[in-house]
Amino acid sequence: MAYSQPHSRVSVLSTSSHSSSVEHLSPTASTTRFSLPSIPATPGAPAYPRPAGVRPNIYDRNLNKTRITEVSGAAFTFLFSEVVQYTQKRVSGINDLERRLNTLGYRIGARVLELMAWRAEAASKAPKREIRFLPALMSIHTQVWRAVFGKPADAIEKSVENADEYMIIDNDPLVERYISVPKDMSTLSCSSFTAGIVEAVLDGLGFPARVTAHNTPMAQFPSRTTILIKLEKSVLEREEVFKG
Amino acid sequence: MSHHLFLLSPSDTPLYSLTHHSSKPVPNVSSPLSSNLPNWSTSAFAGTLTALSGASSSAHQTSSGTVRMGGGQDRHVIQMIANASLDVIEDIMKSQSTMFLKSVDKFNEWTVSAFITPGNMKFVLLHEGKNDDGIRAFFTDVWELYVKTMLNPFHTAHTPIRSTIFDTRVRSSAKKHL
Numbered sequence: 242m243a244y245s246q247p248h249s250r251v252s253v254l255s256t257s258s259h260s261s262s263v264e265h266l267s268p269t270a271s272t273t274r275f276s277l278p279s280i281p282a283t284p285g286a287p288a289y290p291r292p293a294g295v296r297p298n299i300y301d302r303n304l305n306k307t308r309i310t311e312v313s314g315a316a317f318t319f320l321f322s323e324v325v326q327y328t329q330k331r332v333s334g335i336n337d338l339e340r341r342l343n344t345l346g347y348r349i350g351a352r353v354l355e356l357m358a359w360r361a362e363a364a365s366k367a368p369k370r371e372i373r374f375l376p377a378l379m380s381i382h383t384q385v386w387r388a389v390f391g392k393p394a395d396a397i398e399k400s401v402e403n404a405d406e407y408m409i410i411d412n413d414p415l416v417e418r419y420i421s422v423p424k425d426m427s428t429l430s431c432s433s434f435t436a437g438i439v440e441a442v443l444d445g446l447g448f449p450a451r452v453t454a455h456n457t458p459m460a461q462f463p464s465r466t467t468i469l470i471k472l473e474k475s476v477l478e479r480e481e482v483f484k485g
Numbered sequence: 486m487s488h489h490l491f492l493l494s495p496s497d498t499p500l501y502s503l504t505h506h507s508s509k510p511v512p513n514v515s516s517p518l519s520s521n522l523p524n525w526s527t528s529a530f531a532g533t534l535t536a537l538s539g540a541s542s543s544a545h546q547t548s549s550g551t552v553r554m555g556g557g558q559d560r561h562v563i564q565m566i567a568n569a570s571l572d573v574i575e576d577i578m579k580s581q582s583t584m585f586l587k588s589v590d591k592f593n594e595w596t597v598s599a600f601i602t603p604g605n606m607k608f609v610l611l612h613e614g615k616n617d618d619g620i621r622a623f624f625t626d627v628w629e630l631y632v633k634t635m636l637n638p639f640h641t642a643h644t645p646i647r648s649t650i651f652d653t654r655v656r657s658s659a660k661k662h663l
Binding site: 447 | 605638
């Protein structure tokens with residue numbers, strides 16, 4: 242997103258600085274208070290040069306600009322490490338920490354779902370939703386992962402013992418790439434954040450589930466992580482109806 | 486001819502509603518029920534009852550033409566029709582994968598069309614007459630505006646949408662397509 246001027250905020254200060262503070266307080270000098278350019282009243286109007294210092298509103302932005310809006314890995318890792326530290330200071334145990342990371346991920350997932358679907362479907366004449374579980378799971382494995390992490394996940398597995406459990410496996414999760422969990426917290430998986438994203442997507446599509454993250458390291462993939470999806474009963478019943 | 490739009494969150498909380506009066510003429514609908522209706526003008530529920538029976542309500546002449554008052558245009562009746570259609574919508578959305586559900590429900594002069602976003606938001610539109618392509622285009626516009634609202638980190642799935650820009654945009658789209 243490009244501003245029309247590189248230091249737009251500075252220019253706001255400079256426009257108002259020549260009016261003294263007394264003028265600001267007196268009601269008669271109200272013209273100075275309204276001298277700042279306001280947001281154009283007719284959105285969607287031709288793009289005349291935007292007044293300096295006014296942020297474009299969210300409705301003017303294009304939702305399809307993906308190439309230049311990617312976040313650098315370093316910035317994300319730094320932000321996520323701060324997120325984990327911030328959260329850790331405010332919780333009483335590992336479960337609590339994972340739950341909070343999950344909640345944070347949920348907020349992301351709800352948005353990812355809508356945005357991803359809009360990008361894929363808005364141009365089509367008859368936009369579609371996923372209403373079956375397995376195609377939805379496949380689209381999480383490929384599309385959601387690609388939208389969020391830039392690559393598809395590595396595998397989907399179905400639990401042998403429990404019909405309501407599915408697993409998405411990532412051999413090298415991006416969120417954990419630079420995280421080494423201390424020995425005394427070995428059960429913690431910061432991919433709870435990812436689990437939250439998955440949970441939100443499933444929830445939005447109408448497949449309520451409990452999603453958790455677990456470390457399942459292998460020799461060649463030390464940070465391999467399994468996202469475990471435990472579906473609610475209603476989802477399985479609904480799938481049965483479709484089969485019949 | 487008027488249109489009523491409701492945006493409902495996944496938990497069916499209304500987030501936004503809009504009444505749009507378009508300049509297109511109202512198609513003539515006659516309802517057999519309404520002709521047999523006695524005059525209830527003394528009852529407190531007169532408006533609701535006439536509306537539910539589908540009676541064409543008292544016409545009111547203004548400079549811009551005929552504007553119908555009361556009856557089927559009553560706010561609470563409109564809301565009731567929209568809410569009642571949710572049952573049908575929820576049934577259909579389980580088996581039909583298209584987001585745009587045209588004419589899912591009919592009630593007297595009102596036809597209900599709906600749009601379900603992948604995140605389970607429901608856009609419900611009450612309209613008279615048939616205008617599938619216009620409604621589809623309108624819903625697509627509203628969807629884009631909704632996605633943009635949704636991306637705002639301060640917006641949650643249950644926050645009513647109060648943005649004036651959102652409102653202006655939806656209105657201008659309604660003017661264009663409905």
